[in-house]
Amino acid sequence: MSIKAHIDDAKFLISYSRYLSALTIILVAVAASAEKTFPQGEPSQRADQGQDNRCGTCGRGPSKAMGDNERFSLFLKKRIGKLLGFNSLTVEHNGRAYSLEGILYKFFRCKLVHEGALPGNVVFDTTSGLGNYLSISGGETIVLSAGLLGVLIEVVEGAKCNTHEFGRVYREFVPKWGEDEHKIVVSIAERHGLSEERILRLVAITSDITCGVVESSNDVELCEVFNKLVEAGVIERRSALVTRGIVDDQYRLQPVGVAAIRDIASHFELVES
Structure with a gap:
């Protein structure tokens, strides 16, 4: 199944208000795009190159090569930064600072793919509409707006690694x-x-x-x-x-x-x- 097919399926689900299911599929497409951009064996760019480079649920990812977490996060950081015009977006959650890409990996990608649901302290808010306006808040509960869907679709469709598949000029x-x-x-x-x-x-x-x-x-x-x-x-x-x-x-x-x-x-x- 191609990355484009995943995005097409996500758009179909969005049209029927199946937003969380759509997000799950989009995050799979993000992960696939990240792996095309940073293939297996790519050297880690992290200073620690340690346990934080591994998937929080399945532990995937070698310590010295770029792992699943780093690949996914680095791809997202670069693409979202270019799209929305910021270097990094960070919010506080239970006394710890989390980047947007870190939140999407730990609380969304890993939890939805490995456990099939979001944790109780994370909310995907679909009440404010689906425009490409992304909002995020922290504290005891992390809240991400449904505008995330449009942003992530553009992250995937507009990525250099996917230009041929989507018939776009990078x-x-x-x-x-x-x-x-x-x-x-x-x-x-x-x-x-x-x-x-x-x-x-x-x-x-x-x-x-x-x-x-x-x-x-x-x-x-x-x-x-x-x-x-x-x-x-x-x-x-x-x-x-x-x-x-x-x-x-x-x-x-x-x-x-x-x-x-x-x-x-x-x-x-x-x-x-």
């Missing part, structure tokens, strides 16, 4: 001239007095706007394009941009945001393969 928003992305993000963040996380979010937004539109628009036109993408739901409303004056309380782009987006557009480009 597009990636990357630094020009082969420059180091982290160094560019740090440099732009320092120039505009913003955090690296906010610049990463603006990198994703600039990719949505496209560099061509940024370069051909004056400031007023650029703000209008930004506002239209917000209204269309392409750009998600996030409070982190409001608190630093990148957008106002109505989520309209401000001069700080305009300057940062123009800076990003001068250093990044969209490449196809």
